[in-house]
Structures are given as structure tokens and as C-alpha cells.
Amino acid sequence: MADLxxxxxxxxxxxxxxxxxxxxLTPPLVTVVMVGAAxxxxxxxxxxxxxxxxxxxLGVTFSWGAFQTLGGPxxxxxxxxxxxxxxxxxxxxxxxxxxALSYHALDLLLVSPSSRAYxxxxxxxxxxxxxxxxxxxxDRGPALLAGLLAAxxxxxxxxRESQPVNAAPERTTSG
Amino acid sequence: xxASRRMLLLVLAVPAITxxxxxxxxxxxxxxxxxxxxPGEDELAAGDVEPGNHxxxxxxxxxxxxxxxxVTSAHVTHEYAVRDAPDxxxxxxxxxxxxxxxxxxxxxxxxVVRHAWEATYMYAVSIVAALWILARIFTQWxxxxxxxxxxxxxxxxxxxxxxxxPTANDPTRDEPQAPTSGGGRGG
Numbered sequence: 536m537a538d539l540x541x542x543x544x545x546x547x548x549x550x551x552x553x554x555x556x557x558x559x560l561t562p563p564l565v566t567v568v569m570v571g572a573a574x575x576x577x578x579x580x581x582x583x584x585x586x587x588x589x590x591x592x593l594g595v596t597f598s599w600g601a602f603q604t605l606g607g608p609x610x611x612x613x614x615x616x617x618x619x620x621x622x623x624x625x626x627x628x629x630x631x632x633x634x635a636l637s638y639h640a641l642d643l644l645l646v647s648p649s650s651r652a653y654x655x656x657x658x659x660x661x662x663x664x665x666x667x668x669x670x671x672x673x674d675r676g677p678a679l680l681a682g683l684l685a686a687x688x689x690x691x692x693x694x695r696e697s698q699p700v701n702a703a704p705e706r707t708t709s710g
Numbered sequence: 711x712x713a714s715r716r717m718l719l720l721v722l723a724v725p726a727i728t729x730x731x732x733x734x735x736x737x738x739x740x741x742x743x744x745x746x747x748x749p750g751e752d753e754l755a756a757g758d759v760e761p762g763n764h765x766x767x768x769x770x771x772x773x774x775x776x777x778x779x780x781v782t783s784a785h786v787t788h789e790y791a792v793r794d795a796p797d798x799x800x801x802x803x804x805x806x807x808x809x810x811x812x813x814x815x816x817x818x819x820x821x822v823v824r825h826a827w828e829a830t831y832m833y834a835v836s837i838v839a840a841l842w843i844l845a846r847i848f849t850q851w852x853x854x855x856x857x858x859x860x861x862x863x864x865x866x867x868x869x870x871x872x873x874x875x876p877t878a879n880d881p882t883r884d885e886p887q888a889p890t891s892g893g894g895r896g897g
Binding site for chain 2: 576658
């Protein structure tokens, strides 16, 4: 995987830019996408609680790897009550899924010795797609680039917010 | 109230059980080279890999004359000699796609070398990212104990009785109630 910081920075940039077009995409919802972009890395629970330990304790097969698939993050997101209304709840799940998608899109660029990625589409497909081998997960370049873009995005976003709004004031109904 | 509590329990339990099911199901997946899913550390340690087959794994360099890596699987560590390896230093990490040979060595086809500090770097920036997200969550979302849900911190849920319901001897009582302007976009 690219490092977590790159994933989160990219999600921040993409969503903040989108929020200039879509006013309903408020900062709390930008955070939701960032959480979604970080969610596949919950496989790192393995470092704290190895799946083998869970298997030994429960007597069933177990793998945290499910987080790093299409199936894992959406179902986990619903286990965390995240919003007050059912309609926004569905939106929140969608935004989390979008964040997770950006994660997988970035990770398919990575170098893999077998030139194949993980089964990103599981449980729908067990296909291991080829990777492009563009960068290593430990490369500093992507994080630097994403950090620079994020700083520019943040600065421009602040400028937009502080400028007087010429258009009719819109009443956002967030929440 | 009871019904809504049951509903809430259901809303929490169904995805939790689904997720648990995914973990168990994902644990049943076994390598399938025809689908480019190659055996890794666990299968090699368990003796499930026949010589001549491909493996995809990573390990830490423990010897450099004959490059040897220590591979950690679930509860055990094994050492394997790597043939066709480049010059490496001890404690470097190797990720490799290799053939498991008859003599128990790994014949490397593709190999990525990672310095020890690179793993440290990745953990460090990942912690930065996690803290950033947590900070945003804590400043932009708040837990609403009444509905047992997280709501955006900027949203007004009408639960501010002190401000919203004027008392009988409140002199401002006759004025039309102005909506509290707390629902703007938070930073």
C-alpha cells in the first residue's frame, strides 16, 4: 500500500476540490471520505491482534485482509453509527466507499514483486489485478507531492471561504 | 422507545455480524496460482508448497554471504536462502516473487529491497495521518448520547432547551423565535 498519509492527503484534495462544486460536501463529510480512504489499512490490526491468535481463540478461520477489499470497509462503516438520519447514513456509507475506492486506485499503481495486486474486488471477484509498478509504498515522492497539493488546496479553500460571497447566501442543511 | 432501541441494536448488530463473517470467509481463501494468488509465508511454513511452485513473500535479511532471509508466519519463523539475490545488507527487508526449489531455497525472480528505516518512515507518517483524521473527527463530529449516534458538530439538533424554550417570565417571550444560527459550515 502507499503510505497511509498519501491516501488520506489524496482523499482530502479530491474531496475538497469537489466541495467547491458541491456545496453539500461540508468539511465533516470531507473527513468521512478521508476515513474511508484510511479504512483498508485497518488490516494493520494484524500487528496488534494477529489473525492466528483469533483463529486459535475462536476455532474458525480468520483474516483481517477482508478490510483491504471492496467488501470490508462498507460493512464496517455501518457498524459505526455515523449520522443522525437514515438518508444521510446511506450518503455517509457512499462517501466512505468513495474514499476506499481512491485507496485501491492508488494501490494498483504500486510495485508488486509478483506484478499482481491483492484481490481488490473480493468478495465479488477473486481476481488479482496486475499492478502498474509505478512506485514503491515506501517512496517519499508520492507523500511529498500529495502534501504539496493538499497545502495548495487548503490555502485556496481558505481563501474562498474568507472571500465575501457575491451570490445569494445559500442555506446549507447539513447533518 | 423499546422498539427504537431494538432497531438500534439491529442496526449495529447486522453489519457487525456481516463484517465478522467477512473476516472468517476471507480466512478460508487459499492460494490459487491460476488466479495469480500465490502462496506466501504461512503456506511455506506449513509445508503446503510443493517444490517448483511460485511463492510471494517477504522476510528480513539475516545473512549476506549466501543471502538468507528470516520469514515470519503466524507463530513460527523460518530461514530460507535466496538464490539470484542482489547485494543486500542485514536487517534489510526483501519482498520477493520466487520459486521454491527442491533444496529448500528460494530462487528469486522479482525482488524489492527495503531499508529498515523505510518501514519506520511508513509507520511514522501513518501515525501522522491517523492523528490528523482523529483531530478532524473530534473537531467536526460529536457524539449525541440521546440518539447514540455521531452527528456533525455544527448541526443543531434542537437539543438546547436553555436557549430555545423561553420561560414564562422571559421578557423576550413575545418576540418571534429567531432560529439559532449555528448550522453554518464549520471549519
